[in-house]
Amino acid sequence: MWTERDQIQAYQFLRRRLVSALTVADANHPVAPNRRLVFGVVLGGVATLLTAAGFGISGLLQPSPPPDWKHAGLVILDKDGGGHFVLDKDGVLHPVANLASARLLANSTKTVSVAGTLLRGAPRGAALGIPAAPDTLPNPADLIADAAAVGCSRATSDLPKVTGPVAALLLEHTAQATAALGALTVVPDGRALLVQDPKGDRFLITAGVKYKLGDRPTLIALGYQNTATLPVTDSWLTTLPAGRDLNLVAVPDAGKPGPHVGDLRTKVGQILAADNPVAGRSGYYLVRAAGLEPVSQAQAALILAATANAPAYAGEGMPAAKPVAVADVAAAPSVPPGDDAAG
The missing domain is CATH 3.30.2390.20 (Type VII secretion system EccB, repeat 1 domain)
Structure with missing residues:
Protein backbone atom coordinates (compact mmCIF):
# COMPACT_ATOMS: atom_id res chain seq x y z
CA MET A 1 0.00 0.00 0.00
CA TRP A 2 1.55 3.33 -1.08
CA THR A 3 1.72 6.10 1.45
CA GLU A 4 0.99 9.73 0.68
CA ARG A 5 4.71 10.48 0.69
CA ASP A 6 5.37 7.80 -1.88
CA GLN A 7 2.65 9.24 -4.08
CA ILE A 8 4.16 12.78 -3.89
CA GLN A 9 7.65 11.52 -4.75
CA ALA A 10 6.26 9.51 -7.66
CA TYR A 11 4.42 12.63 -8.93
CA GLN A 12 7.58 14.74 -8.71
CA PHE A 13 9.63 12.07 -10.50
CA LEU A 14 7.06 11.87 -13.28
CA ARG A 15 6.97 15.69 -13.62
CA ARG A 16 10.77 15.88 -13.92
CA ARG A 17 10.72 13.24 -16.65
CA LEU A 18 8.05 15.18 -18.58
CA VAL A 19 9.95 18.47 -18.26
CA SER A 20 13.23 16.83 -19.27
CA ALA A 21 11.58 15.20 -22.26
CA LEU A 22 10.15 18.56 -23.40
CA THR A 23 13.32 20.67 -22.85
CA VAL A 24 16.19 18.30 -23.78
CA ALA A 25 14.28 15.50 -25.59
CA ASP A 26 15.49 12.95 -23.05
CA ALA A 27 13.22 11.78 -20.23
CA ASN A 28 16.16 10.12 -18.39
CA HIS A 29 18.65 13.08 -18.64
CA PRO A 30 20.88 13.04 -15.50
CA VAL A 31 21.02 16.88 -15.12
CA ALA A 32 18.05 18.92 -13.85
CA PRO A 33 16.36 20.60 -16.85
CA ASN A 34 16.10 24.10 -15.20
CA ARG A 35 19.73 24.29 -14.17
CA ARG A 36 20.78 26.18 -17.30
CA LEU A 37 17.90 28.62 -16.86
CA VAL A 38 18.83 29.43 -13.27
CA PHE A 39 22.50 29.76 -14.18
CA GLY A 40 21.68 32.10 -17.07
CA VAL A 41 19.47 34.33 -14.92
CA VAL A 42 22.12 34.61 -12.20
CA LEU A 43 24.88 35.31 -14.71
CA GLY A 44 22.77 37.97 -16.47
CA GLY A 45 21.94 39.71 -13.18
CA VAL A 46 25.60 39.85 -12.17
CA ALA A 47 26.56 41.24 -15.58
CA THR A 48 23.84 43.93 -15.31
CA LEU A 49 25.03 45.01 -11.86
CA LEU A 50 28.65 45.22 -13.00
CA THR A 51 27.68 47.30 -16.05
CA ALA A 52 25.61 49.73 -13.95
CA ALA A 53 28.45 50.07 -11.44
CA GLY A 54 30.87 50.81 -14.25
CA PHE A 55 28.70 53.59 -15.65
CA GLY A 56 28.23 55.05 -12.16
CA ILE A 57 31.96 55.15 -11.46
CA SER A 58 32.57 56.70 -14.88
CA GLY A 59 29.99 59.41 -14.17
CA LEU A 60 31.61 60.27 -10.83
CA LEU A 61 35.10 60.47 -12.29
CA GLN A 62 34.06 62.45 -15.39
CA PRO A 63 30.97 64.55 -14.56
CA ILE A 144 8.30 89.61 7.32
CA ALA A 145 5.61 91.40 5.32
CA ASP A 146 2.88 92.22 7.84
CA ALA A 147 4.65 93.86 10.76
CA ALA A 148 6.26 97.30 10.47
CA ALA A 149 9.71 97.91 11.90
CA VAL A 150 9.82 99.77 15.21
CA GLY A 151 13.00 101.35 16.56
CA CYS A 152 13.27 102.08 20.27
CA SER A 153 15.92 103.92 22.24
CA ARG A 154 16.17 104.88 25.89
CA ALA A 155 18.72 106.20 28.33
CA THR A 156 19.24 103.63 31.06
CA SER A 157 18.90 104.79 34.65
CA ASP A 158 19.86 101.40 36.10
CA LEU A 159 23.23 101.22 34.33
CA PRO A 160 26.35 103.38 34.68
CA LYS A 161 26.42 106.41 32.38
CA VAL A 162 29.53 105.14 30.66
CA THR A 163 27.49 102.32 29.14
CA GLY A 164 25.53 104.81 27.02
CA PRO A 165 21.95 104.49 25.76
CA VAL A 166 20.31 101.23 24.75
CA ALA A 167 18.67 100.74 21.34
CA ALA A 168 16.55 97.94 19.92
CA LEU A 169 14.95 97.27 16.55
CA LEU A 170 11.71 95.26 16.56
CA LEU A 171 10.95 93.58 13.24
CA GLU A 172 8.20 91.11 14.10
CA HIS A 173 5.20 91.95 16.27
CA THR A 174 4.75 88.90 18.45
CA ALA A 175 2.10 88.94 21.15
CA GLN A 176 4.69 89.63 23.86
CA ALA A 177 6.41 92.36 21.85
CA THR A 178 3.12 94.06 20.99
CA ALA A 179 2.16 94.10 24.67
CA ALA A 180 5.52 95.69 25.52
CA LEU A 181 4.97 98.41 22.91
CA GLY A 182 1.89 99.55 24.81
CA ALA A 183 4.11 100.80 27.63
CA LEU A 184 6.22 103.00 25.33
CA THR A 185 5.74 106.73 24.94
CA VAL A 186 4.52 107.82 21.51
CA VAL A 187 5.57 111.23 20.21
CA PRO A 188 2.32 113.13 19.44
CA ASP A 189 1.76 114.82 16.08
CA GLY A 190 3.28 118.28 15.96
CA ARG A 191 5.81 117.47 18.71
CA ALA A 192 9.50 116.67 18.29
CA LEU A 193 12.52 115.19 20.04
CA LEU A 194 15.98 116.66 20.46
CA VAL A 195 18.50 113.80 20.54
CA GLN A 196 22.27 113.49 20.66
CA ASP A 197 24.40 110.71 19.17
CA PRO A 198 27.58 109.29 20.80
CA LYS A 199 29.74 111.77 18.83
CA GLY A 200 27.89 114.75 20.29
CA ASP A 201 25.95 115.74 17.18
CA ARG A 202 22.38 116.90 17.83
CA PHE A 203 19.37 115.95 15.74
CA LEU A 204 15.79 117.18 15.64
CA ILE A 205 13.35 114.27 15.25
CA THR A 206 9.93 115.28 13.93
CA ALA A 207 7.35 113.54 11.73
CA GLY A 208 9.58 110.47 11.57
CA VAL A 209 12.51 112.36 9.98
CA LYS A 210 15.86 113.34 11.52
CA TYR A 211 17.40 116.78 10.90
CA LYS A 212 20.98 117.37 11.92
CA LEU A 213 21.39 120.63 13.83
CA GLY A 214 24.33 122.96 13.44
CA ASP A 215 26.38 124.62 16.17
CA ARG A 216 25.11 126.58 19.18
CA PRO A 217 23.96 129.66 17.17
CA THR A 218 21.61 127.33 15.27
CA LEU A 219 20.16 126.03 18.54
CA ILE A 220 19.69 129.60 19.79
CA ALA A 221 17.98 130.63 16.56
CA LEU A 222 15.49 127.77 16.89
CA GLY A 223 15.04 128.27 20.64
CA TYR A 224 16.52 124.90 21.59
CA GLN A 225 19.57 126.11 23.53
CA ASN A 226 18.05 125.17 26.91
CA THR A 227 16.22 122.03 25.77
CA ALA A 228 17.45 118.75 27.25
CA THR A 229 18.73 116.23 24.71
CA LEU A 230 18.00 112.51 24.75
CA PRO A 231 21.11 110.34 24.19
CA VAL A 232 20.58 107.74 21.46
CA THR A 233 22.71 105.21 19.61
CA ASP A 234 23.88 105.38 16.01
CA SER A 235 21.93 102.20 15.22
CA TRP A 236 18.70 103.88 16.31
CA LEU A 237 19.39 106.98 14.22
CA THR A 238 20.02 104.92 11.10
CA THR A 239 16.42 103.67 11.20
CA LEU A 240 15.17 107.21 10.47
CA PRO A 241 15.28 108.92 7.06
CA ALA A 242 17.48 112.01 6.98
CA GLY A 243 16.23 115.48 6.12
CA ARG A 244 18.32 118.52 5.30
CA ASP A 245 20.82 119.81 7.84
CA LEU A 246 19.58 122.81 9.82
CA ASN A 247 22.19 125.59 9.83
CA LEU A 248 22.23 129.37 9.70
CA VAL A 249 21.51 130.55 6.16
CA ALA A 250 23.51 133.32 4.51
CA VAL A 251 21.56 135.09 1.75
CA PRO A 252 23.63 136.28 -1.24
CA ASP A 253 23.64 140.07 -1.84
CA ALA A 254 22.08 140.77 1.56
CA GLY A 255 21.41 144.49 2.05
CA LYS A 256 20.91 145.36 -1.63
CA PRO A 257 17.58 146.89 -2.73
CA GLY A 258 14.70 144.49 -3.14
CA PRO A 259 11.26 144.79 -4.76
CA HIS A 260 8.54 147.07 -3.39
CA VAL A 261 5.89 145.23 -1.35
CA GLY A 262 3.00 147.63 -0.95
CA ASP A 263 4.48 150.83 0.48
CA LEU A 264 7.47 148.97 1.97
CA ARG A 265 10.89 149.34 0.42
CA THR A 266 12.59 146.04 1.08
CA LYS A 267 16.18 144.86 1.09
CA VAL A 268 17.55 141.50 -0.02
CA GLY A 269 17.82 139.19 2.97
CA GLN A 270 14.87 140.57 4.93
CA ILE A 271 12.06 138.34 6.20
CA LEU A 272 8.45 139.41 5.68
CA ALA A 273 5.55 138.01 7.71
CA ALA A 274 2.04 138.06 6.27
CA ASP A 275 -0.73 137.27 8.76
CA ASN A 276 -3.43 135.27 6.96
CA PRO A 277 -6.62 135.20 9.09
CA VAL A 278 -8.34 132.80 6.68
CA ALA A 279 -5.59 130.18 6.94
CA GLY A 280 -5.14 130.91 10.64
CA ARG A 281 -1.37 131.26 10.41
CA SER A 282 1.38 133.56 9.21
CA GLY A 283 3.33 133.07 6.01
CA TYR A 284 7.02 133.93 5.85
CA TYR A 285 8.83 135.25 2.79
CA LEU A 286 12.49 135.91 2.05
CA VAL A 287 13.25 139.01 0.01
CA ARG A 288 15.31 138.23 -3.08
CA ALA A 289 16.44 140.66 -5.76
CA ALA A 290 13.91 139.18 -8.20
CA GLY A 291 10.99 138.78 -5.81
CA LEU A 292 9.68 137.06 -2.69
CA GLU A 293 10.55 133.45 -1.86
CA PRO A 294 8.24 131.53 0.51
CA VAL A 295 10.09 129.97 3.46
CA SER A 296 9.06 128.04 6.56
CA GLN A 297 9.09 129.44 10.07
CA ALA A 298 12.25 127.47 10.87
CA GLN A 299 13.97 128.77 7.73
CA ALA A 300 12.98 132.31 8.65
CA ALA A 301 14.51 131.91 12.12
CA LEU A 302 17.77 130.57 10.66
CA ILE A 303 17.97 133.46 8.17
CA LEU A 304 17.28 136.12 10.82
CA ALA A 305 19.97 134.72 13.13
CA ALA A 306 22.74 134.66 10.50
CA THR A 307 25.18 137.53 11.01
CA ALA A 308 25.92 137.46 7.27
CA ASN A 309 22.44 138.89 6.68
CA ALA A 310 22.90 141.86 9.07
CA PRO A 311 23.24 144.41 6.18
CA ALA A 312 19.58 143.76 5.37
CA TYR A 313 18.65 145.37 8.71
CA ALA A 314 21.33 148.06 8.88
CA GLY A 315 20.18 150.92 11.11
CA GLU A 316 17.03 149.08 12.20
CA GLY A 317 18.21 147.41 15.39
CA MET A 318 17.66 143.69 15.95
CA PRO A 319 16.71 141.70 12.82
CA ALA A 320 13.02 140.81 12.89
CA ALA A 321 10.31 139.82 10.45
CA LYS A 322 8.54 142.81 8.91
CA PRO A 323 4.72 142.60 8.88
CA VAL A 324 3.05 143.00 5.49
CA ALA A 325 -0.44 142.47 4.11
CA VAL A 326 -1.36 139.29 2.28
CA ALA A 327 -2.65 141.35 -0.66
CA ASP A 328 0.69 143.14 -0.96
CA VAL A 329 2.54 139.79 -1.00
CA ALA A 330 0.21 138.49 -3.71
CA ALA A 331 0.86 141.60 -5.84
CA ALA A 332 4.65 141.42 -5.46
CA PRO A 333 6.87 139.37 -7.80
CA SER A 334 7.72 135.89 -6.54
CA VAL A 335 10.52 133.37 -7.06
CA PRO A 336 10.48 129.60 -6.44
CA PRO A 337 12.13 128.24 -3.29
CA GLY A 338 15.91 128.10 -3.60
CA ASP A 339 18.37 125.58 -2.17
CA ASP A 340 20.51 128.18 -0.43
CA ALA A 341 17.64 129.33 1.77
CA ALA A 342 16.49 125.91 2.87
CA GLY A 343 17.19 125.01 6.45
Whole structure:
Protein backbone atom coordinates (compact mmCIF):
# COMPACT_ATOMS: atom_id res chain seq x y z
CA MET A 1 0.00 0.00 0.00
CA TRP A 2 1.55 3.33 -1.08
CA THR A 3 1.72 6.10 1.45
CA GLU A 4 0.99 9.73 0.68
CA ARG A 5 4.71 10.48 0.69
CA ASP A 6 5.37 7.80 -1.88
CA GLN A 7 2.65 9.24 -4.08
CA ILE A 8 4.16 12.78 -3.89
CA GLN A 9 7.65 11.52 -4.75
CA ALA A 10 6.26 9.51 -7.66
CA TYR A 11 4.42 12.63 -8.93
CA GLN A 12 7.58 14.74 -8.71
CA PHE A 13 9.63 12.07 -10.50
CA LEU A 14 7.06 11.87 -13.28
CA ARG A 15 6.97 15.69 -13.62
CA ARG A 16 10.77 15.88 -13.92
CA ARG A 17 10.72 13.24 -16.65
CA LEU A 18 8.05 15.18 -18.58
CA VAL A 19 9.95 18.47 -18.26
CA SER A 20 13.23 16.83 -19.27
CA ALA A 21 11.58 15.20 -22.26
CA LEU A 22 10.15 18.56 -23.40
CA THR A 23 13.32 20.67 -22.85
CA VAL A 24 16.19 18.30 -23.78
CA ALA A 25 14.28 15.50 -25.59
CA ASP A 26 15.49 12.95 -23.05
CA ALA A 27 13.22 11.78 -20.23
CA ASN A 28 16.16 10.12 -18.39
CA HIS A 29 18.65 13.08 -18.64
CA PRO A 30 20.88 13.04 -15.50
CA VAL A 31 21.02 16.88 -15.12
CA ALA A 32 18.05 18.92 -13.85
CA PRO A 33 16.36 20.60 -16.85
CA ASN A 34 16.10 24.10 -15.20
CA ARG A 35 19.73 24.29 -14.17
CA ARG A 36 20.78 26.18 -17.30
CA LEU A 37 17.90 28.62 -16.86
CA VAL A 38 18.83 29.43 -13.27
CA PHE A 39 22.50 29.76 -14.18
CA GLY A 40 21.68 32.10 -17.07
CA VAL A 41 19.47 34.33 -14.92
CA VAL A 42 22.12 34.61 -12.20
CA LEU A 43 24.88 35.31 -14.71
CA GLY A 44 22.77 37.97 -16.47
CA GLY A 45 21.94 39.71 -13.18
CA VAL A 46 25.60 39.85 -12.17
CA ALA A 47 26.56 41.24 -15.58
CA THR A 48 23.84 43.93 -15.31
CA LEU A 49 25.03 45.01 -11.86
CA LEU A 50 28.65 45.22 -13.00
CA THR A 51 27.68 47.30 -16.05
CA ALA A 52 25.61 49.73 -13.95
CA ALA A 53 28.45 50.07 -11.44
CA GLY A 54 30.87 50.81 -14.25
CA PHE A 55 28.70 53.59 -15.65
CA GLY A 56 28.23 55.05 -12.16
CA ILE A 57 31.96 55.15 -11.46
CA SER A 58 32.57 56.70 -14.88
CA GLY A 59 29.99 59.41 -14.17
CA LEU A 60 31.61 60.27 -10.83
CA LEU A 61 35.10 60.47 -12.29
CA GLN A 62 34.06 62.45 -15.39
CA PRO A 63 30.97 64.55 -14.56
CA SER A 64 29.09 65.99 -17.50
CA PRO A 65 28.27 69.72 -17.49
CA PRO A 66 24.77 70.85 -16.57
CA PRO A 67 22.55 71.24 -19.63
CA ASP A 68 22.70 74.70 -21.25
CA TRP A 69 24.78 76.48 -18.59
CA LYS A 70 26.79 78.66 -20.96
CA HIS A 71 24.38 81.57 -21.25
CA ALA A 72 23.53 84.74 -19.35
CA GLY A 73 20.84 84.85 -16.69
CA LEU A 74 22.26 82.12 -14.43
CA VAL A 75 24.12 82.18 -11.14
CA ILE A 76 27.00 79.72 -11.64
CA LEU A 77 28.51 78.04 -8.59
CA ASP A 78 31.97 76.46 -8.65
CA LYS A 79 31.29 72.97 -7.34
CA ASP A 80 34.93 72.53 -6.31
CA GLY A 81 35.97 75.98 -5.04
CA GLY A 82 32.61 77.41 -4.01
CA GLY A 83 32.94 80.68 -5.94
CA HIS A 84 30.13 82.60 -7.67
CA PHE A 85 30.21 83.49 -11.36
CA VAL A 86 27.99 85.04 -14.03
CA LEU A 87 28.29 84.95 -17.81
CA ASP A 88 27.82 88.10 -19.83
CA LYS A 89 26.21 88.23 -23.27
CA ASP A 90 29.63 87.72 -24.90
CA GLY A 91 30.26 84.46 -23.03
CA VAL A 92 32.86 85.94 -20.67
CA LEU A 93 32.85 84.45 -17.17
CA HIS A 94 33.02 87.06 -14.38
CA PRO A 95 33.79 86.14 -10.76
CA VAL A 96 31.35 87.78 -8.35
CA ALA A 97 32.00 88.76 -4.74
CA ASN A 98 28.85 87.27 -3.19
CA LEU A 99 25.51 85.64 -3.88
CA ALA A 100 23.51 88.88 -3.63
CA SER A 101 25.66 90.52 -6.31
CA ALA A 102 25.45 87.44 -8.53
CA ARG A 103 21.65 87.43 -8.44
CA LEU A 104 21.51 91.15 -9.22
CA LEU A 105 23.89 90.79 -12.17
CA ALA A 106 22.13 87.71 -13.52
CA ASN A 107 18.71 89.24 -12.85
CA SER A 108 17.62 85.76 -11.80
CA THR A 109 17.69 83.39 -8.84
CA LYS A 110 18.26 80.29 -10.99
CA THR A 111 21.49 78.58 -9.93
CA VAL A 112 23.61 75.82 -11.52
CA SER A 113 26.64 74.01 -10.08
CA VAL A 114 29.54 73.44 -12.46
CA ALA A 115 32.82 71.61 -11.87
CA GLY A 116 35.90 73.78 -11.61
CA THR A 117 37.61 71.95 -14.49
CA LEU A 118 34.83 73.08 -16.84
CA LEU A 119 34.91 76.67 -15.60
CA ARG A 120 38.64 76.92 -16.24
CA GLY A 121 37.97 76.51 -19.95
CA ALA A 122 35.76 79.62 -20.17
CA PRO A 123 37.26 83.09 -20.84
CA ARG A 124 37.54 85.18 -17.68
CA GLY A 125 36.54 88.80 -17.19
CA ALA A 126 36.93 91.35 -14.42
CA ALA A 127 35.62 90.71 -10.92
CA LEU A 128 32.21 92.27 -10.28
CA GLY A 129 29.90 92.73 -7.31
CA ILE A 130 29.03 94.88 -4.32
CA PRO A 131 31.64 94.67 -1.53
CA ALA A 132 30.30 93.39 1.80
CA ALA A 133 26.92 92.42 0.32
CA PRO A 134 25.35 89.33 1.96
CA ASP A 135 26.50 85.92 0.77
CA THR A 136 23.36 84.22 2.06
CA LEU A 137 19.85 85.44 1.34
CA PRO A 138 16.59 84.42 3.05
CA ASN A 139 13.81 82.76 1.12
CA PRO A 140 10.98 85.08 0.04
CA ALA A 141 8.61 83.09 2.24
CA ASP A 142 10.73 83.93 5.31
CA LEU A 143 10.47 87.71 4.86
CA ILE A 144 8.30 89.61 7.32
CA ALA A 145 5.61 91.40 5.32
CA ASP A 146 2.88 92.22 7.84
CA ALA A 147 4.65 93.86 10.76
CA ALA A 148 6.26 97.30 10.47
CA ALA A 149 9.71 97.91 11.90
CA VAL A 150 9.82 99.77 15.21
CA GLY A 151 13.00 101.35 16.56
CA CYS A 152 13.27 102.08 20.27
CA SER A 153 15.92 103.92 22.24
CA ARG A 154 16.17 104.88 25.89
CA ALA A 155 18.72 106.20 28.33
CA THR A 156 19.24 103.63 31.06
CA SER A 157 18.90 104.79 34.65
CA ASP A 158 19.86 101.40 36.10
CA LEU A 159 23.23 101.22 34.33
CA PRO A 160 26.35 103.38 34.68
CA LYS A 161 26.42 106.41 32.38
CA VAL A 162 29.53 105.14 30.66
CA THR A 163 27.49 102.32 29.14
CA GLY A 164 25.53 104.81 27.02
CA PRO A 165 21.95 104.49 25.76
CA VAL A 166 20.31 101.23 24.75
CA ALA A 167 18.67 100.74 21.34
CA ALA A 168 16.55 97.94 19.92
CA LEU A 169 14.95 97.27 16.55
CA LEU A 170 11.71 95.26 16.56
CA LEU A 171 10.95 93.58 13.24
CA GLU A 172 8.20 91.11 14.10
CA HIS A 173 5.20 91.95 16.27
CA THR A 174 4.75 88.90 18.45
CA ALA A 175 2.10 88.94 21.15
CA GLN A 176 4.69 89.63 23.86
CA ALA A 177 6.41 92.36 21.85
CA THR A 178 3.12 94.06 20.99
CA ALA A 179 2.16 94.10 24.67
CA ALA A 180 5.52 95.69 25.52
CA LEU A 181 4.97 98.41 22.91
CA GLY A 182 1.89 99.55 24.81
CA ALA A 183 4.11 100.80 27.63
CA LEU A 184 6.22 103.00 25.33
CA THR A 185 5.74 106.73 24.94
CA VAL A 186 4.52 107.82 21.51
CA VAL A 187 5.57 111.23 20.21
CA PRO A 188 2.32 113.13 19.44
CA ASP A 189 1.76 114.82 16.08
CA GLY A 190 3.28 118.28 15.96
CA ARG A 191 5.81 117.47 18.71
CA ALA A 192 9.50 116.67 18.29
CA LEU A 193 12.52 115.19 20.04
CA LEU A 194 15.98 116.66 20.46
CA VAL A 195 18.50 113.80 20.54
CA GLN A 196 22.27 113.49 20.66
CA ASP A 197 24.40 110.71 19.17
CA PRO A 198 27.58 109.29 20.80
CA LYS A 199 29.74 111.77 18.83
CA GLY A 200 27.89 114.75 20.29
CA ASP A 201 25.95 115.74 17.18
CA ARG A 202 22.38 116.90 17.83
CA PHE A 203 19.37 115.95 15.74
CA LEU A 204 15.79 117.18 15.64
CA ILE A 205 13.35 114.27 15.25
CA THR A 206 9.93 115.28 13.93
CA ALA A 207 7.35 113.54 11.73
CA GLY A 208 9.58 110.47 11.57
CA VAL A 209 12.51 112.36 9.98
CA LYS A 210 15.86 113.34 11.52
CA TYR A 211 17.40 116.78 10.90
CA LYS A 212 20.98 117.37 11.92
CA LEU A 213 21.39 120.63 13.83
CA GLY A 214 24.33 122.96 13.44
CA ASP A 215 26.38 124.62 16.17
CA ARG A 216 25.11 126.58 19.18
CA PRO A 217 23.96 129.66 17.17
CA THR A 218 21.61 127.33 15.27
CA LEU A 219 20.16 126.03 18.54
CA ILE A 220 19.69 129.60 19.79
CA ALA A 221 17.98 130.63 16.56
CA LEU A 222 15.49 127.77 16.89
CA GLY A 223 15.04 128.27 20.64
CA TYR A 224 16.52 124.90 21.59
CA GLN A 225 19.57 126.11 23.53
CA ASN A 226 18.05 125.17 26.91
CA THR A 227 16.22 122.03 25.77
CA ALA A 228 17.45 118.75 27.25
CA THR A 229 18.73 116.23 24.71
CA LEU A 230 18.00 112.51 24.75
CA PRO A 231 21.11 110.34 24.19
CA VAL A 232 20.58 107.74 21.46
CA THR A 233 22.71 105.21 19.61
CA ASP A 234 23.88 105.38 16.01
CA SER A 235 21.93 102.20 15.22
CA TRP A 236 18.70 103.88 16.31
CA LEU A 237 19.39 106.98 14.22
CA THR A 238 20.02 104.92 11.10
CA THR A 239 16.42 103.67 11.20
CA LEU A 240 15.17 107.21 10.47
CA PRO A 241 15.28 108.92 7.06
CA ALA A 242 17.48 112.01 6.98
CA GLY A 243 16.23 115.48 6.12
CA ARG A 244 18.32 118.52 5.30
CA ASP A 245 20.82 119.81 7.84
CA LEU A 246 19.58 122.81 9.82
CA ASN A 247 22.19 125.59 9.83
CA LEU A 248 22.23 129.37 9.70
CA VAL A 249 21.51 130.55 6.16
CA ALA A 250 23.51 133.32 4.51
CA VAL A 251 21.56 135.09 1.75
CA PRO A 252 23.63 136.28 -1.24
CA ASP A 253 23.64 140.07 -1.84
CA ALA A 254 22.08 140.77 1.56
CA GLY A 255 21.41 144.49 2.05
CA LYS A 256 20.91 145.36 -1.63
CA PRO A 257 17.58 146.89 -2.73
CA GLY A 258 14.70 144.49 -3.14
CA PRO A 259 11.26 144.79 -4.76
CA HIS A 260 8.54 147.07 -3.39
CA VAL A 261 5.89 145.23 -1.35
CA GLY A 262 3.00 147.63 -0.95
CA ASP A 263 4.48 150.83 0.48
CA LEU A 264 7.47 148.97 1.97
CA ARG A 265 10.89 149.34 0.42
CA THR A 266 12.59 146.04 1.08
CA LYS A 267 16.18 144.86 1.09
CA VAL A 268 17.55 141.50 -0.02
CA GLY A 269 17.82 139.19 2.97
CA GLN A 270 14.87 140.57 4.93
CA ILE A 271 12.06 138.34 6.20
CA LEU A 272 8.45 139.41 5.68
CA ALA A 273 5.55 138.01 7.71
CA ALA A 274 2.04 138.06 6.27
CA ASP A 275 -0.73 137.27 8.76
CA ASN A 276 -3.43 135.27 6.96
CA PRO A 277 -6.62 135.20 9.09
CA VAL A 278 -8.34 132.80 6.68
CA ALA A 279 -5.59 130.18 6.94
CA GLY A 280 -5.14 130.91 10.64
CA ARG A 281 -1.37 131.26 10.41
CA SER A 282 1.38 133.56 9.21
CA GLY A 283 3.33 133.07 6.01
CA TYR A 284 7.02 133.93 5.85
CA TYR A 285 8.83 135.25 2.79
CA LEU A 286 12.49 135.91 2.05
CA VAL A 287 13.25 139.01 0.01
CA ARG A 288 15.31 138.23 -3.08
CA ALA A 289 16.44 140.66 -5.76
CA ALA A 290 13.91 139.18 -8.20
CA GLY A 291 10.99 138.78 -5.81
CA LEU A 292 9.68 137.06 -2.69
CA GLU A 293 10.55 133.45 -1.86
CA PRO A 294 8.24 131.53 0.51
CA VAL A 295 10.09 129.97 3.46
CA SER A 296 9.06 128.04 6.56
CA GLN A 297 9.09 129.44 10.07
CA ALA A 298 12.25 127.47 10.87
CA GLN A 299 13.97 128.77 7.73
CA ALA A 300 12.98 132.31 8.65
CA ALA A 301 14.51 131.91 12.12
CA LEU A 302 17.77 130.57 10.66
CA ILE A 303 17.97 133.46 8.17
CA LEU A 304 17.28 136.12 10.82
CA ALA A 305 19.97 134.72 13.13
CA ALA A 306 22.74 134.66 10.50
CA THR A 307 25.18 137.53 11.01
CA ALA A 308 25.92 137.46 7.27
CA ASN A 309 22.44 138.89 6.68
CA ALA A 310 22.90 141.86 9.07
CA PRO A 311 23.24 144.41 6.18
CA ALA A 312 19.58 143.76 5.37
CA TYR A 313 18.65 145.37 8.71
CA ALA A 314 21.33 148.06 8.88
CA GLY A 315 20.18 150.92 11.11
CA GLU A 316 17.03 149.08 12.20
CA GLY A 317 18.21 147.41 15.39
CA MET A 318 17.66 143.69 15.95
CA PRO A 319 16.71 141.70 12.82
CA ALA A 320 13.02 140.81 12.89
CA ALA A 321 10.31 139.82 10.45
CA LYS A 322 8.54 142.81 8.91
CA PRO A 323 4.72 142.60 8.88
CA VAL A 324 3.05 143.00 5.49
CA ALA A 325 -0.44 142.47 4.11
CA VAL A 326 -1.36 139.29 2.28
CA ALA A 327 -2.65 141.35 -0.66
CA ASP A 328 0.69 143.14 -0.96
CA VAL A 329 2.54 139.79 -1.00
CA ALA A 330 0.21 138.49 -3.71
CA ALA A 331 0.86 141.60 -5.84
CA ALA A 332 4.65 141.42 -5.46
CA PRO A 333 6.87 139.37 -7.80
CA SER A 334 7.72 135.89 -6.54
CA VAL A 335 10.52 133.37 -7.06
CA PRO A 336 10.48 129.60 -6.44
CA PRO A 337 12.13 128.24 -3.29
CA GLY A 338 15.91 128.10 -3.60
CA ASP A 339 18.37 125.58 -2.17
CA ASP A 340 20.51 128.18 -0.43
CA ALA A 341 17.64 129.33 1.77
CA ALA A 342 16.49 125.91 2.87
CA GLY A 343 17.19 125.01 6.45
